[in-house]
Amino acid sequence: MTLPRDFTVRLNRHARVIDGGRALVGGSPTRVAYLAPQARPLLAGRVVTADSPAGAALADRLLDLGMADPVTDLLPDVDADYTVVIPVMDRAAELDRLLTSIEAATDGRRVPPVIVVDDGSKDRAAVAAIAARHGARLVSLPENVGPGGARNAGLREVTTPFVVFADSDIVLNPNTVPTLLKHFADPKVGLVAPRIVGLKGQRTWIARYEDARSSLDLGHHPAAVKPRSPVAWTSTACVVARVAALGDGFDDAMRVGEDVDLGWRLVERGWRVRYEPGAQAEHEHRAAFGDWFLRKAVYGTGAHPLSEKHPDAIAPAVLSPWSAAFLLAVMAQxxxxxxxxxxxxxxxxxxxxxxxxxxERPLALGLWLTANGVVSAGAQASALALRHWWPLAAAGCLVSKRVRRTVAVAAVVDIVLEYRRTPAQLDVVRFGIAKRLDDIAYGAGVWFGALQARSWASLKPDVRSGRR
Structure with a gap:
C-alpha cells in the first residue's frame, strides 16, 4: 500500500533538520534519521509530497517515525460513504441536538445513514421519538452494555466502508467529518479523531477549566496516536474509522478505557491512528463539580484493565536508567x-x-538530546508525584522536609506551566485548584482499580535500557 501522488506531509514541531539537510532528529521515540543523497532534494521547506515513488517512500517513512504529519489543507476531499453510529442512554435532548447538527453539516446534501443505539434507556419512548423524527434507524438493546458494547451493536449494522462514532453529548461542525475523511487517502490509516472542544455556553468555573484542559482535548497540533508518544491515546467520543480496520470493534467487557484499547490494538495490527485538530467537534463537558470529579476518578479506574491487555504501554512513567539516576540525585537534595x-x-x-x-556536531547534538531527556524525565516525575502516586507523596510530606519541598516545587511549576500553555478563561487560583483536584481524582481512580484487582501493574514506572 502506497500513498497517493497528491499526498503531502510536513515535518512536525518536534523534528529538526540538521547538517544542512543530511539528517533529521525527532520522532517518537526520538532518533536520528540520515537521508540518502537522492532523498534530500525531496524535503523542500520541511514538506514532502508523494509525487514520485521516492517521495511516497520518504513521506511514508516519516509518518512511521512520527516526524511528519499529513497536511490536510493540501489533500483533496475524499468522497466516501459513511454511517454515523450514536450510543445513547436517556439523553433525548442531547441526541436531538446531535442529530440536528448532522443534518445541518450536510448543507443540503444527502444526510448519511444514522444508527441510534439505545443502551438501556429508562425512557425508551423519548429516544425512539427523537430518532424517528430525524429519520435515524433505532437499535434498542434490552439492557445497558456500556459504550463499547453499544457502539459494537451499531457497528454490526453498518454497510458503508467508513463509520463515524459520535456520543450523544457531541455536536458536529460542518467540516468535522469531511476533514477527517481526507486522512483516509492514506491506505494505512484506520482511525482519525478530531479535536474535542467545549460546547459554547457552559460557564461554571469547572466548565471553564474543562474548556482549557479537558481530558478529551489533545491540543493544537496534529499527531500520530500510539503508546509512549506525545499523543498516546484518543477518545472515541467522536472519531471516523475504516470499517475494515475495526474487526470485532471495541472490547465489550470494558466499561472504561475501551477507546484507548481499540486505538492501541489498531496500532499493534499495523494501522495508523491519527489526531487531527484541524477538525473540531464540540462536547458538553461535565459542569457540576461532583459529576466532574467522579468522572475523573472513573477514568482512572480504566488504568488497571489496560495494564492487563497492554502491559508495555500503560506505565505512568517511562525512564531510562540514567534519567532515573539523575532524578534520584536531584531529589536527594x-x-x-x-x-x-x-x-x-x-x-x-x-x-x-x-x-x-x-x-557534523555529535557532542552538541548529544548535549541537546540529553537535555530533552532531562526535561521529559522531570515532567514524568512531577506527574507521578502529583497524579498517579499522590497518596505516597502525601504520606511522604508528613515525614520528610525534602519530600515537602519536592512536591511543593512540582505543584507550583506544574500550575504555572499549564496555566501559561492553555487559554484558560479562569483566574490562576481556581485553575490551580481544579488542576490539583483533577489529578487527585484520577489518581484515586487508579489506586482504587489497583487495590480492587490486587495488582500494581498500572502504577509501576518502566525503567528500561536503550537495548530493550
Whole structure:
C-alpha cells in the first residue's frame, strides 16, 4: 500500500533538520534519521509530497517515525460513504441536538445513514421519538452494555466502508467529518479523531477549566496516536474509522478505557491512528463539580484493565536508567546532588555523542538530546508525584522536609506551566485548584482499580535500557 501522488506531509514541531539537510532528529521515540543523497532534494521547506515513488517512500517513512504529519489543507476531499453510529442512554435532548447538527453539516446534501443505539434507556419512548423524527434507524438493546458494547451493536449494522462514532453529548461542525475523511487517502490509516472542544455556553468555573484542559482535548497540533508518544491515546467520543480496520470493534467487557484499547490494538495490527485538530467537534463537558470529579476518578479506574491487555504501554512513567539516576540525585537534595547530577548528564551526553559519529556536531547534538531527556524525565516525575502516586507523596510530606519541598516545587511549576500553555478563561487560583483536584481524582481512580484487582501493574514506572 502506497500513498497517493497528491499526498503531502510536513515535518512536525518536534523534528529538526540538521547538517544542512543530511539528517533529521525527532520522532517518537526520538532518533536520528540520515537521508540518502537522492532523498534530500525531496524535503523542500520541511514538506514532502508523494509525487514520485521516492517521495511516497520518504513521506511514508516519516509518518512511521512520527516526524511528519499529513497536511490536510493540501489533500483533496475524499468522497466516501459513511454511517454515523450514536450510543445513547436517556439523553433525548442531547441526541436531538446531535442529530440536528448532522443534518445541518450536510448543507443540503444527502444526510448519511444514522444508527441510534439505545443502551438501556429508562425512557425508551423519548429516544425512539427523537430518532424517528430525524429519520435515524433505532437499535434498542434490552439492557445497558456500556459504550463499547453499544457502539459494537451499531457497528454490526453498518454497510458503508467508513463509520463515524459520535456520543450523544457531541455536536458536529460542518467540516468535522469531511476533514477527517481526507486522512483516509492514506491506505494505512484506520482511525482519525478530531479535536474535542467545549460546547459554547457552559460557564461554571469547572466548565471553564474543562474548556482549557479537558481530558478529551489533545491540543493544537496534529499527531500520530500510539503508546509512549506525545499523543498516546484518543477518545472515541467522536472519531471516523475504516470499517475494515475495526474487526470485532471495541472490547465489550470494558466499561472504561475501551477507546484507548481499540486505538492501541489498531496500532499493534499495523494501522495508523491519527489526531487531527484541524477538525473540531464540540462536547458538553461535565459542569457540576461532583459529576466532574467522579468522572475523573472513573477514568482512572480504566488504568488497571489496560495494564492487563497492554502491559508495555500503560506505565505512568517511562525512564531510562540514567534519567532515573539523575532524578534520584536531584531529589536527594544533598551537597553532592548537583555534582552527581551534572556528572550523569555529562556522561550520558558523551555516550550518546559517540553513537552520532555521522553527524557534523555529535557532542552538541548529544548535549541537546540529553537535555530533552532531562526535561521529559522531570515532567514524568512531577506527574507521578502529583497524579498517579499522590497518596505516597502525601504520606511522604508528613515525614520528610525534602519530600515537602519536592512536591511543593512540582505543584507550583506544574500550575504555572499549564496555566501559561492553555487559554484558560479562569483566574490562576481556581485553575490551580481544579488542576490539583483533577489529578487527585484520577489518581484515586487508579489506586482504587489497583487495590480492587490486587495488582500494581498500572502504577509501576518502566525503567528500561536503550537495548530493550
Amino acid at each position: 544533598r551537597r553532592w546532588s548537583v555534582p552527581v547530577a551534572l556528572g550523569i548528564y555529562g556522561a550520558t551526553a558523551l555516550r550518546i555523542a559517540r553513537k552520532l559519529g555521522r553527524t
